[in-house]
Amino acid sequence: MRTSPLSSSLSEAAATRLRAEIVSGELPSGSRLAEAAVAQRLGVSRVPVREALVLLEREGLVEFTPTGRACVKELSPRDFEELYVLRLALEPVAARLAAPALKADSSSLMANLQATRRAKELAEVTALDLDFHQLIIAASGNSRLLRLWCSLRSELEWWLGGLQRSKQIYSHATKSETLASHGEIVRAFRTGTPADCERLMRSHILFWREWLPPMPDPS
Amino acid sequence: MRTSPLSSSLSEAAATRLRAEIVSGELPSGSRLAEAAVAQRLGVSRVPVREALVLLEREGLVEFTPTGRACVKELSPRDFEELYVLRLALEPVAARLAAPALKADSSSLMANLQATRRAKELAEVTALDLDFHQLIIAASGNSRLLRLWCSLRSELEWWLGGLQRSKQIYSHATKSETLASHGEIVRAFRTGTPADCERLMRSHILFWREWLPPMPDPS
DNA sequence: TGTTCTCATTCGGTATACCGTTTTAGTATA
DNA sequence: TATACTAAAACGGTATACCGAATGAGAACA
Structure with missing residues (x-):
């Protein structure tokens, strides 16, 4: 379905993995998602992580603070x-x-x-x-x-x-x-x-x- | 290159400018949007351009070939x-x-x-x-x-x-x-x-x- | 003339480096 | 003890560098 530059790339892989962790509840609401920390945990550099976070924000799973920091969204x-x-x-x-x-x-x-x-x-x-x-x-x-x-x-x-x-x-x-x-x-x-x-x-x-x-x- | 400290997010600015160029017809359908060329034209580096292109793809203004190259979409x-x-x-x-x-x-x-x-x-x-x-x-x-x-x-x-x-x-x-x-x-x-x-x-x-x-x- | 093969070039994906800002922790002061 | 201040660490935005893959042009061959 996705044919963007993110497809079959580390960005997409990172997004998939993060998405699974969020949807499964493994990463609870409010968790900070610092680019460097996530990058190290997933074994990639910050660029794919950054792109994954933007993707997940579009899906409503992640939100950014006014200063650009990403967290897992709170559900209401x-x-x-x-x-x-x-x-x-x-x-x-x-x-x-x-x-x-x-x-x-x-x-x-x-x-x-x-x-x-x-x-x-x-x-x-x-x-x-x-x-x-x-x-x-x-x-x-x-x-x-x-x-x-x-x-x-x-x-x-x-x-x-x-x-x-x-x-x-x-x-x-x-x-x-x-x-x-x-x-x-x-x-x-x-x-x-x-x-x-x-x-x-x-x-x-x-x-x-x-x-x-x-x-x-x-x- | 030139660092404009206060302009919030070059990605957003690049997306706004590209969007205007596409919507106004200045960039006709099918135009190739090579990252490096666009980056040079807008006076920024490839990273913000890359993020802008992903944004515009989500909006349906840009599409990517299976190999990841971006073009202005064709309208039907x-x-x-x-x-x-x-x-x-x-x-x-x-x-x-x-x-x-x-x-x-x-x-x-x-x-x-x-x-x-x-x-x-x-x-x-x-x-x-x-x-x-x-x-x-x-x-x-x-x-x-x-x-x-x-x-x-x-x-x-x-x-x-x-x-x-x-x-x-x-x-x-x-x-x-x-x-x-x-x-x-x-x-x-x-x-x-x-x-x-x-x-x-x-x-x-x-x-x-x-x-x-x-x-x-x-x- | 048309086709295929090859190689130089372009291009996108990713990693790393740098810089300014924000956050935070530690200290000093009331 | 609580608050205000300051400096160091963390963090995100951006630029640049490197690499492999895709592209396209030109040469060799049918």
Whole structure:
């Protein structure tokens, strides 16, 4: 997907590693990310680290102080609400646009369902859940829509992971719920109209927005 | 070389200058943007240029070849359609969310209308038009929504500028049309419901999507 | 004439060095 | 003990240097 100078480079590798550490909670909110320290820890020089930090800032995982110092961002319940407003604005439209393509070939979605059924770990289910939505957005054919989604995805994964760690979200029952809901959406793509798909996606996202409890304040 | 101590971030300055050159058409589509050449032209070293190019890639003004070389992007009619799908998805929602804040204080929108009335140049009208929409999005209070919009805005301005240069878009009549339409939206914010604002914004964007002619092939 | 091979050049990725600013810790003073 | 001051360390922004890969032009050959 990324074809920038950062792709397949140390910058991207550094970003990937830092992203994983943040999303997994290994680097807690507020952690200072001094370029030199991170560079030494990752075994690269400061330039790739600098570029990785800029990338992660765009993804909302890192923020810079007015003097240019980077920290892992603090999460607030407001962030969750903002993210779901955007999901509600973008994903139903994406589902409608993707309907023709996915009616013709829904194999990628089917494969995702299979993988989700087999998933054992909570983080894996979360990632596959987001993959499912990303497949639909990619199938919409709107490259900018996909770009916007990707800039939200890490944050979403981070948030959901935080919920998992703080409460027992994504219990076995939740996985079943995800599977049932996604299965229904796939059925709509195969046999329904674009409007059906759009409506179903909207109610799917609304359901989770209501269901997910607010993140406990980390302070 | 020359060290300007107080100018905040040469990267930002380089991005601003390159953005202006691209949006204004000074740098035509397809132009190679070799780091060293740009750096020399702007009087800075390659590092800030590199960071600026990554920024502009995120904004859709620049693209990288698989080997990492940067060029000014090529515009296609498909881009216009993609942008307007996103405007339609995001802006009506933004208008609804911004309604309470703008009912309480619509002075920023009024000031924008005044400035638009006084505007003489086409590019100025375009910029103020986009400012108007950005004010509403900012008033929605959703920082991520604003972030996404900002990542689309340059491209939009570029596109509209291209239309201006290739055809006589934004004639005097078009300016009046913009003013009338924006005025109606401001009235809705002052006296209408959030749903009114949302509906009006949607039809405003739909109108322009239909009205704007397809970009002629730049070749 | 057209094609392929080769080699010099260009270009981007990364590391390192330097400089001015910010932060911080330690000390002195009230 | 609390506060203000000062100097050293840390840090980020930028410039420069080096290297390997990609590019392109020219020569050799079919």
